[in-house]
Amino acid sequence: MNRRRRTPSRGRKIFLGVAAAALLGGALAVGTGLGNAGESCAGLDTALRNNLNFIAGQQANPDAQSAARIENRQAVVDLIQQRRATAGCTADVRADAPVPPAAPPAAEPTKTPAKPPAQPPKPPAQPPANSGGGNGSTGGGSNGAGGEVVCAGSTLTLFNEDAGPAASSGTFPIGTTLKVTNLDNNKSITVKVTSPSGSCLLLNNAAYEQVREPGKFVIRRPVIERIG
Secondary structure, X not given: OHHXXXXXXXXXXXXXXXXXXXXXXXXXXXXXXXXXXXXXXXXXXXXXXXXXXHHHHHHHOOOOOHHXXXXXXXXXXXXXXHHHHHXXXXXXXXXXXXXXXXXXXXOOOOOOXXXXXXXXXXXXXXXXXXXXXXXXXXXXXXXXXXXXXXXXXXXXXXXXXXXXXXEEEOOOOOOOEEEEEEOOOOEEEEEEEEEEOOOXXXXXXXXXXXXXXXXXXXXXXXXXXXXX
16 A cells, blocks of 8 residues: 555656756746847947947037037937847947048149030020929928928937927927938828937937837938928
């Protein structure tokens, strides 16, 4: 009788040990998967470098607004650093080395301009084409007309603000209405400038989430239009 009781007890211990090992292995696999599912370190590193470059430029050539611009951009840097830490990013990101100014071109000797050839008479001016519609690539402003494209050639990042969709700008006064379109996913949002910053335009968290691509903290191809 005693031998029959020991045998099932030993079998249960072996079964429980195998089950515990399987559960531990599953937990490790799940934990590893979650650790690798963070945000894109490449996108976060690029956003951090852009903001550090801006701060370095303001420190190298300060003006009356530099202190406020640096303070605003430092808040963006702190937010990106927090997200890099959460994502496990370990790259040593720093501002780029300043580029020395290019030497002025050598003056060319003065030449006597050649006499231009005779031009044929110009045809009469044609009436302009119907311009009532807006340009579809830049979005619509009031009455369907495209807004004035501004901040050309700039990338777009965000600043930390727990509020509804809004923007900050060092170029446009508070109350200006701007339309932002991300050409990488064709998403748009219309926001008002509610605070000053050191950039042509920054979106706050709520506005940025509506137009950004997942995992990216820099919009590289924005179209920014002033519509009010």
